[in-house]
Amino acid sequence: MKKQKKLAGLQKRKAIAGYMFILPFIVGFLAFMIQPMAQSLYMSFCDVQVGAGSFSPQFKGIVNYVRAFTLDAEFNRLLTEEISRMCINSLAIMVFSFFVALILNQKFKGRALVRAIFFLPVILSSGVIIGVETDNKLMASIQDAIGQTASSGISITGAIEEILQTAGIGTRAFSKVFEIVDGIYDVAIASGIQIIIFLSGLQTISQSMYEAADIEGCTAWESLWKITFPMISSLFVVNWIYTIVDFCMRTDNEVIKKISEEITIQINYGFASAMSWIYFGVVILIIGISSLIISKGVYYYE
Amino acid sequence: MSDAAVKMEKESFWERNRKSSGYLLKKMTRQTVYKIIRAFLLFGMCFLILQPILNKISVSFMEERDLYNNTIISVPEHFTTQNYFLAADLMDYGKTLINTIGVSLTIALLQIAVCTLVGYGFARFEFPLKKMWFVCVLLVIIVPPQTISTSLYLHFRYFDIFGIIGAIRGEGINLRGSKLPYYLMSAGCMGLKNGLYIYMIRQFFRNIPKELEEAAYVDGCGIFSTFARIMLPDATPILTSCFLFSFVWEWTDSFYAKMFMGNTRLLARELSMIADRVNQYVSLVVGDRTGASVAYTSCMISTGMLMVIVPLLILYLFAQKGFVESISSSGIKM
Numbered sequence: 001m002k003k004q005k006k007l008a009g010l011q012k013r014k015a016i017a018g019y020m021f022i023l024p025f026i027v028g029f030l031a032f033m034i035q036p037m038a039q040s041l042y043m044s045f046c047d048v049q050v051g052a053g054s055f056s057p058q059f060k061g062i063v064n065y066v067r068a069f070t071l072d073a074e075f076n077r078l079l080t081e082e083i084s085r086m087c088i089n090s091l092a093i094m095v096f097s098f099f100v101a102l103i104l105n106q107k108f109k110g111r112a113l114v115r116a117i118f119f120l121p122v123i124l125s126s127g128v129i130i131g132v133e134t135d136n137k138l139m140a141s142i143q144d145a146i147g148q149t150a151s152s153g154i155s156i157t158g159a160i161e162e163i164l165q166t167a168g169i170g171t172r173a174f175s176k177v178f179e180i181v182d183g184i185y186d187v188a189i190a191s192g193i194q195i196i197i198f199l200s201g202l203q204t205i206s207q208s209m210y211e212a213a214d215i216e217g218c219t220a221w222e223s224l225w226k227i228t229f230p231m232i233s234s235l236f237v238v239n240w241i242y243t244i245v246d247f248c249m250r251t252d253n254e255v256i257k258k259i260s261e262e263i264t265i266q267i268n269y270g271f272a273s274a275m276s277w278i279y280f281g282v283v284i285l286i287i288g289i290s291s292l293i294i295s296k297g298v299y300y301y302e
Numbered sequence: 303m304s305d306a307a308v309k310m311e312k313e314s315f316w317e318r319n320r321k322s323s324g325y326l327l328k329k330m331t332r333q334t335v336y337k338i339i340r341a342f343l344l345f346g347m348c349f350l351i352l353q354p355i356l357n358k359i360s361v362s363f364m365e366e367r368d369l370y371n372n373t374i375i376s377v378p379e380h381f382t383t384q385n386y387f388l389a390a391d392l393m394d395y396g397k398t399l400i401n402t403i404g405v406s407l408t409i410a411l412l413q414i415a416v417c418t419l420v421g422y423g424f425a426r427f428e429f430p431l432k433k434m435w436f437v438c439v440l441l442v443i444i445v446p447p448q449t450i451s452t453s454l455y456l457h458f459r460y461f462d463i464f465g466i467i468g469a470i471r472g473e474g475i476n477l478r479g480s481k482l483p484y485y486l487m488s489a490g491c492m493g494l495k496n497g498l499y500i501y502m503i504r505q506f507f508r509n510i511p512k513e514l515e516e517a518a519y520v521d522g523c524g525i526f527s528t529f530a531r532i533m534l535p536d537a538t539p540i541l542t543s544c545f546l547f548s549f550v551w552e553w554t555d556s557f558y559a560k561m562f563m564g565n566t567r568l569l570a571r572e573l574s575m576i577a578d579r580v581n582q583y584v585s586l587v588v589g590d591r592t593g594a595s596v597a598y599t600s601c602m603i604s605t606g607m608l609m610v611i612v613p614l615l616i617l618y619l620f621a622q623k624g625f626v627e628s629i630s631s632s633g634i635k636m
Contacts, residue, residue: 032454106340179406245444
């Protein structure tokens with residue numbers, strides 16, 4: 001009896017210690033997440049007047065949401081464009097980072113150097129740099145337009161593109177593929193962290209499994225699908241979510257640009273929060289549905 | 303037996319190939335072809351990633367007239383370092399650099415310290431509502447900060463802690479433009495990508511065997527000293543990686559910087575404004591009414607960007623293992 005009580009005491013002490021450890025998170029979460037989220041949700045239903053020293057929201061119902069969907073000229077177009085760009089890009093990033101991780105996990109000369117180069121984008125694609133980069137692209141395209149008359153028809157991909165386009169079968173699908181091929185730089189530069197996560201997963205697979213499969217007559221291609229794929233399938237969920245979230249945070253995201261313009265230039269907080277809630281809702285929906293689908297296929301070892 | 307083995311080794315490749323009825327040759331060719339294809343692929347992709355930087359480097363050493371010359375692609379004809387001096391002038395480089403180092407360093411340290419505590423708490427203790435709080439961590443990862451940016455903006459414009467300050471002063475304090483809000487947020491694990499750090503650190507601590515902890519308890523270590531003296535030294539690799547990530551992302555972040563640190567000159571912000579500055583400079587100082595040309599502005603942006611990332615590249619060269627190897631080779635189960 002006495003021992004039981006002591007054990008309960010230890011458990012209680014550990015529980016309290018646990019709470020002490022995560023206390024900063026709880027405080028931060030309540031103060032800087034829940035409160036602003038609730039406030040922003042409330043503001044999205046309001047007409048917010050900002051005066052000197054205070055701001056006064058007036059409840060107006062779903063006016064802001066109606067405005068976003070029906071009145072605003074840009075929002076619908078930007079939203080659908082960004083969402084479809086996000087889905088296609090994320091898929092490309094997943095495939096790319098998975099295969100790069102597979103290659104980087106093999107042994108070859110200069111592996112350390114190649115790895116170092118592949119993770120460079122973690123630095124290069126973060127924050128302001130990618131935003132400046134897109135501005136730069138605008139200028140590059142202007143320069144291209146000027147220079148194009150001088151040098152057209154040299155590129156191999158351009159030629160292949162034209163041949164396939166004229167074949168007339170699945171033109172739309174082809175054009176999507178070419179979009180990704182043209183944007184391979186964007187894909188490569190956005191997949192640094194995903195490669196690291198996949199690599200760390202590949203390290204956990206024990207080598208003896210491959211050996212056993214090899215002895216049983218399994219080819220490398222088969223063991224890729226039968227061993228590697230199931231063993232790190234749980235990482236696909238992690239990476240998929242990370243990729244989508246990362247895409248939402250990028251500064252070259254048109255929807256985000258519009259929202260922050262609404263805040264800093266138009267000073268229309270209500271409308272801006274309504275738009276960001278719509279965007280957030282759509283993204284959450286996509287994350288939820290897609291990770292449910294992916295996690296159906298996840299295989300858990302142990 | 304050993305005789306046979308020695309004989310095997312001495313046999314020529316073709317001999318062995320004949321004995322395996324062609325299998326060996328097939329295997330060798332397949333491997334060599336695969337290696338060549340892989341080398342091509344890797345080289346191509348590495349070039350893809352490095353090319354923009356190389357391009358920027360070459361452009362940043364060009365004079366303006368070189369930019370219009372079609373025959374000049376990568377090697378400048380009129381070599382100049384003038385662009386760098388101008389960019390340094392426009393960004394107030396020395397002062398901004400010191401500011402940026404200070405802010406990134408302190409924020410990264412603060413964030414990682416707090417995230418380590420929280421991650422450890424989630425990994426090693428059982429307490430009621432643990433699942434719910436962990437879902438909250440996931441929520442923090444998922445919610446884009448832009449969603450709550452409007453109200454955070456107002457939150458710190460009229461800052462108040464549960465209405466206490468408002469009761470005394472009649473209105474909240476305007477914290478916009480000071481650094482305090484961001485430090486407060488970092489202390490509460492709500493900075494840039496902090497959810498991700500908590501998640502990674504937790505995954506790491508979960509993999510440490512329980513026996514280690516129990517042995518420490520038996521030997522009379524308290525809960526906190528177990529954490530500080532047994533667990534922390536083990537976690538150095540993951541903590542350095544997280545710290546480096548945090549430092550780098552803080553360095554290049556413009557979203558939070560724009561929101562909270564309006565008065566502090568940081569590299570990321572200066573870089574995003576450099577195009578306008580060049581325009582002003584050209585129209586005011588040089589006296590050209592039309593402002594800077596498109597090509598020259600883009601050249602200055604390249605130069606400025608190089609100057610922003612050069613410190614990071616140097617850091618990356620030295621701490622490459624911390625960025626890459628410690629996570630990827632420790633085999634953390636995500």
